[in-house]
Amino acid sequence: MTKSKAELILKKFKDKKVLVIGDIILDKYIFGKVSRISPEAPVPVVEVTEESYRLGGAANVANNIIALGGKAYISGIIGKGTTGKIVRDLLEERGIGLDYIFEDSRRTTVKTRVIAGNQQIVRFDIEDRRRLEGKSKENFLSMIKSSLNDFDAVIVSDYRKGVVSEELLRILVERKKKNGNFIAVDPKIGHFRLYKHVSIITPNIVEASHGAEVEIKDEKTLIKAGNNLLKKLMCDFVLITRGEEGMSLFEKKGSDVTVTHLPTVAKKVFDVTGAGDTVIATVTLAYVSGADMVSAAKIANVAAGIVVGKIGTATATPKEILEILKTHPYA
Structure with a gap:
């Protein structure tokens, strides 16, 4: 794949419209510095210097699509409280379509990471994993079913927080079989049985091992x-x-x-948070923009190499991708 070919593909991103369905997460970051150990317990005392909120889970997939120049809409559940409002404000700020979001009495999932220097000290989660049920589920699925023809692709971002279900995947796969919709899934352990007949799944090593029931320890088992x-x-x-x-x-x-094996292009790895979101967003946009899947994976590999070199939940841009392709063997 030449740099000029990649550039043509990346330029088409702006014309593509993607629906991201899944578990919306709010990532909270507490940054600080450590200079002493607590006298109360053998733990570091973090002097907080900054706090920030970022989109996580399915919301970060949508955020990656926007950063890449595509059009993103998101469908999932957020709570009615303060954190739900923060998520909504962040989505609006990024230009992500909110037409398919449901508000619910459940808590918005929040993952809080405490970082000192470049090191994550601890993470704590607030979440509600109950499955969507009853009238809420019925309305949610009906809305999805009626909207699928409006998009070039659908990405399912599954964190097993209650949104992704067998009924949802059945609707998506039926539409794929009928109209050729591209359905990409970022899978979760325990849900692999739901993903039959989708277009692509993007598991990490641990997820792939569980889904395939094969312990991956070398190229043969991979x-x-x-x-x-x-x-x-x-x-x-x-x-x-x-x-x-x-x-x-x-x-x-x-x-x-x-x-096809693709070696990493990452020069430094500071934080792998959200790298999978970047991969599925990029490979989907590239494929529906006319790339063959090998080329789409190469572009996604470059994008992943960029985001792991940044602190926190991050994104890659077409400009950054093209910069890497100037000198990388892919070019």
């Missing part, structure tokens, strides 16, 4: 796991993210499976 996932889920592509070792793409070609 290939076995990728093949197992393609066979079990009957999807078109499996993209396994492998951290510092890059990514591996598995794709069906007739009765055969082609495997």
